[in-house]
Amino acid sequence: MHIMEKSKILIQLDTDAQPSVFDRVVAIDSGVDQLFSYGNVKPEQVEALVHGAIFTRSPADLKNTAIFIGGSDITIGEQILGIIRGIFKNTGMSVSVMLDSNGSNTTAAAAVRAAVRHTDVASSHALILGGTGPVGQRAALILARTGAHVRIGSRQIPRAEAICQAIRSKIPGANVEAVSTASSADGPKVLEGRDLVIAAGAAGAVLLPQKIRATNQSLRVAIDLNAVPPVGIEGIEIFDKAVTRDNTVCYGAIGVGGTKMKIHRAAIAKMFESNDQILDAEEIYDIALRL
Amino acid sequence: MHIMEKSKILIQLDTDAQPSVFDRVVAIDSGVDQLFSYGNVKPEQVEALVHGAIFTRSPADLKNTAIFIGGSDITIGEQILGIIRGIFKNTGMSVSVMLDSNGSNTTAAAAVRAAVRHTDVASSHALILGGTGPVGQRAALILARTGAHVRIGSRQIPRAEAICQAIRSKIPGANVEAVSTASSADGPKVLEGRDLVIAAGAAGAVLLPQKIRATNQSLRVAIDLNAVPPVGIEGIEIFDKAVTRDNTVCYGAIGVGGTKMKIHRAAIAKMFESNDQILDAEEIYDIALRL
Amino acid sequence: MHIMEKSKILIQLDTDAQPSVFDRVVAIDSGVDQLFSYGNVKPEQVEALVHGAIFTRSPADLKNTAIFIGGSDITIGEQILGIIRGIFKNTGMSVSVMLDSNGSNTTAAAAVRAAVRHTDVASSHALILGGTGPVGQRAALILARTGAHVRIGSRQIPRAEAICQAIRSKIPGANVEAVSTASSADGPKVLEGRDLVIAAGAAGAVLLPQKIRATNQSLRVAIDLNAVPPVGIEGIEIFDKAVTRDNTVCYGAIGVGGTKMKIHRAAIAKMFESNDQILDAEEIYDIALRL
Numbered sequence: 001m002h003i004m005e006k007s008k009i010l011i012q013l014d015t016d017a018q019p020s021v022f023d024r025v026v027a028i029d030s031g032v033d034q035l036f037s038y039g040n041v042k043p044e045q046v047e048a049l050v051h052g053a054i055f056t057r058s059p060a061d062l063k064n065t066a067i068f069i070g071g072s073d074i075t076i077g078e079q080i081l082g083i084i085r086g087i088f089k090n091t092g093m094s095v096s097v098m099l100d101s102n103g104s105n106t107t108a109a110a111a112v113r114a115a116v117r118h119t120d121v122a123s124s125h126a127l128i129l130g131g132t133g134p135v136g137q138r139a140a141l142i143l144a145r146t147g148a149h150v151r152i153g154s155r156q157i158p159r160a161e162a163i164c165q166a167i168r169s170k171i172p173g174a175n176v177e178a179v180s181t182a183s184s185a186d187g188p189k190v191l192e193g194r195d196l197v198i199a200a201g202a203a204g205a206v207l208l209p210q211k212i213r214a215t216n217q218s219l220r221v222a223i224d225l226n227a228v229p230p231v232g233i234e235g236i237e238i239f240d241k242a243v244t245r246d247n248t249v250c251y252g253a254i255g256v257g258g259t260k261m262k263i264h265r266a267a268i269a270k271m272f273e274s275n276d277q278i279l280d281a282e283e284i285y286d287i288a289l290r291l
Numbered sequence: 292m293h294i295m296e297k298s299k300i301l302i303q304l305d306t307d308a309q310p311s312v313f314d315r316v317v318a319i320d321s322g323v324d325q326l327f328s329y330g331n332v333k334p335e336q337v338e339a340l341v342h343g344a345i346f347t348r349s350p351a352d353l354k355n356t357a358i359f360i361g362g363s364d365i366t367i368g369e370q371i372l373g374i375i376r377g378i379f380k381n382t383g384m385s386v387s388v389m390l391d392s393n394g395s396n397t398t399a400a401a402a403v404r405a406a407v408r409h410t411d412v413a414s415s416h417a418l419i420l421g422g423t424g425p426v427g428q429r430a431a432l433i434l435a436r437t438g439a440h441v442r443i444g445s446r447q448i449p450r451a452e453a454i455c456q457a458i459r460s461k462i463p464g465a466n467v468e469a470v471s472t473a474s475s476a477d478g479p480k481v482l483e484g485r486d487l488v489i490a491a492g493a494a495g496a497v498l499l500p501q502k503i504r505a506t507n508q509s510l511r512v513a514i515d516l517n518a519v520p521p522v523g524i525e526g527i528e529i530f531d532k533a534v535t536r537d538n539t540v541c542y543g544a545i546g547v548g549g550t551k552m553k554i555h556r557a558a559i560a561k562m563f564e565s566n567d568q569i570l571d572a573e574e575i576y577d578i579a580l581r582l
Numbered sequence: 583m584h585i586m587e588k589s590k591i592l593i594q595l596d597t598d599a600q601p602s603v604f605d606r607v608v609a610i611d612s613g614v615d616q617l618f619s620y621g622n623v624k625p626e627q628v629e630a631l632v633h634g635a636i637f638t639r640s641p642a643d644l645k646n647t648a649i650f651i652g653g654s655d656i657t658i659g660e661q662i663l664g665i666i667r668g669i670f671k672n673t674g675m676s677v678s679v680m681l682d683s684n685g686s687n688t689t690a691a692a693a694v695r696a697a698v699r700h701t702d703v704a705s706s707h708a709l710i711l712g713g714t715g716p717v718g719q720r721a722a723l724i725l726a727r728t729g730a731h732v733r734i735g736s737r738q739i740p741r742a743e744a745i746c747q748a749i750r751s752k753i754p755g756a757n758v759e760a761v762s763t764a765s766s767a768d769g770p771k772v773l774e775g776r777d778l779v780i781a782a783g784a785a786g787a788v789l790l791p792q793k794i795r796a797t798n799q800s801l802r803v804a805i806d807l808n809a810v811p812p813v814g815i816e817g818i819e820i821f822d823k824a825v826t827r828d829n830t831v832c833y834g835a836i837g838v839g840g841t842k843m844k845i846h847r848a849a850i851a852k853m854f855e856s857n858d859q860i861l862d863a864e865e866i867y868d869i870a871l872r873l
Contacts, residue, residue, distance in 0.1 A: 261638070
């Protein structure tokens with residue numbers, strides 16, 4: 001008999017030297033009672049840590065233990081998630097897990113969630129600039145799943161094609177297309193016919209100059225996810241939140257930041273509803289839609 | 292005047308790179324309010340950490356601060372306990388401390404506690420296979436203290452003799468005997484006349500084959516502490532919990548796991564009753580007996 | 583609308599390998615709900631950590647997040663405080679911050695607070711022995727601000743002069759004077775006319791021998807901050823708390839320890855009153871005066 005509910009324990013596996021303060025504050029503000037924060041987590045350390053999560057509480061109580069994977073390196077983050085899936089399979093035990101290295105899933109979900117307010121994303125023609133980075137990939141995946149046609153832009157077209165393949169392997173028949181953004185001459189062509197553009201490139205690169213946007217007639221929603229000037233879509237300001245500029249509804253990084261935080265908190269809270277959830281891009285977007 | 296009781300603080304000194312999730316969850320589920328977890332703890336760091344424990348609260352409040360020593364290396368764990376005893380002696384101040392590196396004390400106590408349900412351990416003739424490892428040593432010590440005759444088996448007889456000496460130095464007149472388990476021919480001889488056998492060897496080694504057990508008439512209780520197949524006592528299954536096989540009551544590692552967890556939680560809770568308890572093998576077994 | 587007050591989060595940035603247990607216990611006993619403890623903090627890691635503090639809660643809630651800078655190296659501690667001030671300036675966002683590396687600010691404030699009970703420090707003539715160390719510098723600064731005439735003693739006079747300059751740059755017209763304590767012959771001269779002496783030197787060095795004190799007529803209050811014998815002011819005992827010896831009121835390290843703890847706790851609690859306080863030597867002394 002359990003009279004008292006078990007404490008909600010979140011195990012933060014962070015691949016950076018110091019576990020993220022950002023993720024810790026959000027965890028606490030999402031209702032976590034006890035936060036076990038690990039920094040500098042290596043793939044070979046994951047098994048012992050996860051065994052400690054799954055072998056310490058009765059099955060009925062395991063929904064009160066969960067794992068958060070963070071840190072700036074999404075590649076190692078995904079590797080750790082893969083290891084955890086394997087442990088769950090081998091042991092038949094599990095706790096819920098959320099992957100949000102570099103804030104990639106919550107940011108991508110927030111961007112698409114913002115677009116949904118202004119356009120029918122299911123029938124949209126989207127362009128992701130910086131589409132091979134952690135956030136860009138996930139925004140493309142989420143849009144493709146809704147049924148959108150998605151152009152994935154990269155300066156290196158083979159990298160964009162690899163992302164397209166990865167998305168098609170998850171979503172058979174996904175409507176994705178790799179496009180080159182290597183030269184400034186590519187701009188008008190890749191933007192042609194697009195009603196939604198999301199810029200998720202690295203800091204410091206202008207991906208869509210003002211003069212190219214000015215010649216385009218199709219664009220309805222433009223979202224830039226760079227919090228540090230210069231932004232990727234010239235003319236957007238980081239605080240923009242549904243600001244109309246040149247007939248286009250614009251969002252900047254801080255403009256979607258509030259939604260990102262709400263999604264992040266809701267995803268943390270949702271993990272504690274059962275012990276069998278794996279929250280990656282698509283699941284986190286589902287949470288975003290229900291906010 | 293203290294109106295509010297101080298938070299129960301547990302300081303986890305773990306010698307592994309990442310402090311054990313297992314020990315952290317159990318600590319929280321034992322009623323600890325604030326868990327200070329340290330990984331990669333080095334003996335030379337212990338003094339400053341312990342000073343922080345003993346010099347921050349009034350003597351009356353020190354029962355609300357305690358130290359847990361964990362990690363996979365019991366040798367360093369024991370060294371740290373020794374350093375802490377020295378600090379308490381030098382300063383005249385103390386908090387309660389529990390040593391459970393590698394789960395050794397709680398596992399050994401759980402194994403003997405299981406045996407107590409089926410036999411009079413005080414008059415038993417026991418054999419510890421893998422008797423020089425962290426769990427085996429402690430099981431032998433606990434049994435010797437109850438008055439049992441204990442054979443300590445090892446492939447290297449000098450190591451088993453060293454453990455016997457160590458036990459005799461703690462328990463004058465302890466009835467312990469070093470036996471060789473180097474060759475398969477040793478099996479029937481060391482098992483002869485034994486009513487209790489506990490296998491606490493390293494993973495992957497069969498210490499007691501089925502055919503040897505089949506020829507033995509004295510064995511009443513057999514406990515295997517290896518959670519990963521093959522188990523040390525052939526024929527036992529890891530989920531066995533008082534399962535009778537060939538007239539012998541059998542326990543596997545998971546079969547004693549529930550008791551181990553209860554002992555672990557009770558030991559953590561007990562530390563907060565006063566500021567002067569050192570919980571090592573014998574004290575943890577005393578707690579096990581009162582459950 | 584916030585029905586529930588946010589948890590009080592303290593972010594402990596410790597420059598030592600293991601974050602101080604001492605500072606952690608005091609934080610919890612000061613009412614902190616969630617303590618995020620970081621060890622081995624490097625200046626280049628501070629920005630990401632501080633961004634996590636200032637960008638996760640609404641401005642109205644930021645008073646419930648604060649930063650504590652600790653560790654044994656006050657120089658790196660001050661560097662980290664400088665970095666944090668810069669981040670606050672650049673972002674226009676802030677949380678409260680307290681610097682107490684090596685316990686320097688709380689110890690210096692406690693020493694001067696003890697002196698206040700027995701003498702009018704504003705008109706006192708003080709001597710700080712070991713005046714260039716972390717605690718000594720801060721005691722000198724606090725005394726200078728009250729208007730005292732302060733001699734700052736060091737075996738290396740250029741170092742003492744550098745401290746004088748630093749104090750004058752913060753307090754124009756500060757009445758500070760560098761004095762040499764290089765040879766035993768310096769003692770009577772630097773002590774002449776002093777009514778207050780505070781010894782804050784490194785462990786193991788007798789800074790003021792009994793025979794020099796015996797020939798001095800002016801001394802009224804003597805405070806020694808060394809907790810490990812030999813104390814810096816010969817004749818004082820570490821438990822002395824307003825003990826009169828040779829017409830001088832004496833305090834030892836443990837004698838001022840209770841006041842230090844009260845100041846430390848009050849300073850932690852004060853950070854959570856608003857999100858814009860920087861608690862360094864002078865601010866912590868102000869808190870000490872109000873206790």
